[in-house]
Amino acid sequence: MSHSTVPSPPVTSGPARRHGLPALATAAAVALGALGLAAAPAFAETPAGADRPIRFHHQRLDWHGCKTGPDDRAGASLDAAGAQCAEVTVPLDYRRPGGRTISVAISRIKATDPAGRRGVLLTNPGGPGGPGLDLVASLAQWSPALTSRYDLIGMDPRFTGRSTPIRCGWKTDVFLRSAGPNRRTFNESAALMKELAAKCARGNRDVLPYASTRNTARDMDVVRAVLGEPKLSYLGYSYGTYLGAVYTQMFGARADRIVLDSAVNPDTYGPGLLSGNEPAITAALRNWAAWAAAHDKDHGLGDTTTEVLATVNHVNRAAARRPLRIGGYRIDSHHIPYLLFGPLYEDGEKAYADFATQVRALADATRGTVVTAPPSLKASLDSLFTGTGALDAQAPIICADRAASRDPETYFRDIQAHRADEPLYGPLIRNITPCAFWPTAPVEAPTKVRNGVPVLVVGNDGDPGSPYLGQQAMHRALTGSRMVTLRGAYRHATYLGAGNSCVNTTVERYLIDGVLPGGDVTCVKDVTPAG
Incomplete structure (x- = not known):
């Protein structure tokens, strides 16, 4: 429930933000305490039945240009960035994989260094409800290092943008x-x-009962499989941090390098x-x-x-x-x-x-x-x-x-x-x-996020949309995580958005080189990480 937030590049003329429900984004300001989290499993268990729609994993994609018409600015920016788009078929209700299906739109910018390519990086800009196809065009511009090592994958989550959209009128x-x-x-x-x-x-x-984050996480795993990847790396902002955390809970063994920026409190995310x-x-x-x-x-x-x-x-x-x-x-x-x-x-x-x-x-x-x-x-x-x-x-x-x-x-x-x-x-x-x-x-209980999947939680201590206590709650719930904090900022979206070299270097060292910090990291303006 946050502003759908795409971070602005460090030097531009203005914010690149879609107006959603501020919070997002966002989280409650009550810390959880230890609650025995050290005993959480290293990887979350994939729930029974989660792999039943195996037939969806083997579909062949029809990649095509992204622009749909003369007024499609998002599609035009994707085409200009060299992206291609495709549609993935997924079940409406994963409990009934043989029933009705819907379409989920994705975009891809291929790694510019095929020899050094290490996989796919799926992205989410926040919301919820914000389309995410065109975030990869911005990331390709702002971070050539990511573009060299990953196929950048954008996705309009189910019922948003081009993905069988809901129209409330x-x-x-x-x-x-x-x-x-x-x-x-x-x-x-x-x-x-x-x-x-x-x-x-x-x-x-x-269709309303099936709009849940848990079903979007299942869609993400179908996308992973369709792309032929054994694991999925992920960068999510605001609400996208909840989506990413739910994915680690449901499909932890398939989670690769996960970055959650402007994290919400996973125990309170909801109305x-x-x-x-x-x-x-x-x-x-x-x-x-x-x-x-x-x-x-x-x-x-x-x-x-x-x-x-x-x-x-x-x-x-x-x-x-x-x-x-x-x-x-x-x-x-x-x-x-x-x-x-x-x-x-x-x-x-x-x-x-x-x-x-x-x-x-x-x-x-x-x-x-x-x-x-x-x-x-x-x-x-x-x-x-x-x-x-x-x-x-x-x-x-x-x-x-919820x-x-x-x-x-x-x-x-x-x-x-x-x-x-x-x-x-x-x-x-x-x-x-x-x-x-x-x-x-809701047809399912809210996801209780408690696992030891390695994750990098990114934030700042003045975030008005995802308050710092909620970010810390996400950090504690993900017991294998490390946290990088930018001190003294008052904004939503820190990696790339804040233009801070310490934060950006820490995130990219993890995503590109696989180096998760040995402990939590504190950043101030343009200095090397402390921690």
């Missing part, structure tokens, strides 16, 4: 909304969630995982506010951190009294906290300047005049109010992974209990979701 790409200041506004958000769930059920009810994120989000907001104060002459939000935060709170309170008019949109208390959350996923100069420009526009709108939205804010508003269908699979995946409370009162009581100490973000991250009204229940 929503006029929004993001279902995350704030409950607002009172019972009336909470009831409004609950009514919207109920409506969204009902819309998604129309025409999709028969309510955002509820512990407030301290990390607030810390990231304060870091941006300090930057904005230092650039007050450019943005006029206040010349101290306290003044900038006061401007932010003024915007939130004003929108609760009457909607703000931004372009053709009316922005109220349901929308403001989300608009003040998503931009915190990046901490670079341009990202911070864009966020300051957005807040300036919102602050101007509190005077009652119609304000023209700056481009970055307009993109977020378009996503909130019109939608493209690009993330229609997000709720189906989350709701298929059941949510179906009693609206449980959400309202939780919000009220934390309203005093979480006035801005609490009503957003603790609010009810479509899963409370979902028409189907």
Whole structure:
């Protein structure tokens, strides 16, 4: 449940991010403790029946160009990078491999050094619900070293992008909304969630139970087999870390070199995982506010951190009294906290300047005049109010992974209990979701991730989407893992995204040379790893 996040290259003009549900991404802020994890098996057991659809392992792929039409920018970037695309047939329901099938789209950029090729590296940009075909084009540009040693494999997970997509018919790409200041506004958000769930059920009810991460992990293993590989290496961001961890649990003996960046807490990933994120989000907001104060002459939000935060709170309170008019949109208390959350996923100069420009526009709108939205804010508003269908699979995946409370009162009581100490973000991250009204229940229990598969967990201690305590929980659950931490960053996606040579070198030494650090690694700006 996170921003679907593709890391930006170290030196570019702007973020390359698909707007999904922030959290993602994301994880609860409660540490697990030891819980006897040292006794976990070195490799997870492949569950009984997981190999039954063996006939799918021997299909022959029809590789072709990736661009589907003149407006297909993702396909065009793949073609320009020398990629090819194909479709893999998989069972809809792995318990019935002889039944209905669906198609999963993959992309491939072949290793540029065939003699030194060591296998395939499957990638996932996050989400959930984010298509992943074109991530390999970016990776090929940013990391020639990876491209030389691996066939880079992109994949649109089942029901996303080109992979038998679910269409919910929503006029929004993001279902995350704030409950607002009172019972009336909470009831409004609950009514919207109920409506969204009902819309998604129309025409999709028969496939919704099979949108789970466990089934996507099974699809990954079919892709591995179809590509003729005995093992699978993997790079996943945000939600992709949960997907990767589930794969290690289900198919641990087939996992090769696994990198999980901006890891979520595997024990809480599901409809309510955002509820512990407030301290990390607030810390990231304060870091941006300090930057904005230092650039007050450019943005006029206040010349101290306290003044900038006061401007932010003024915007939130004003929108609760009457909607703000931004372009053709009316922005109220349901929308403001989300608009003040998503931009915190990046901490670079341009990202911070864009966020300051957005807040300036919102602050101007509190005077009652119609304000023209700056481009970055307009993109977020378009996503909130019109939608493209690009993330229609997000709720189906989350709701298929873990059941949510179906009693609206449980959400309202939780919000009220934390309203005093979480006035801005609490009503957003603790609010009810479509899963409370979902028409189907999960067909499998949530995956308990506990194994000793060697994994490199990558993150930073200021991540607002996947808070550091959740990253550490993933590290503890994967007892064979090592963790590399970038200190002092406030962003989502660290490898390549942060442009930090220490992090990048540590990750690539593992992926390319197979050297998993002997212990956890701490990185600061552009120094050699410590640890």
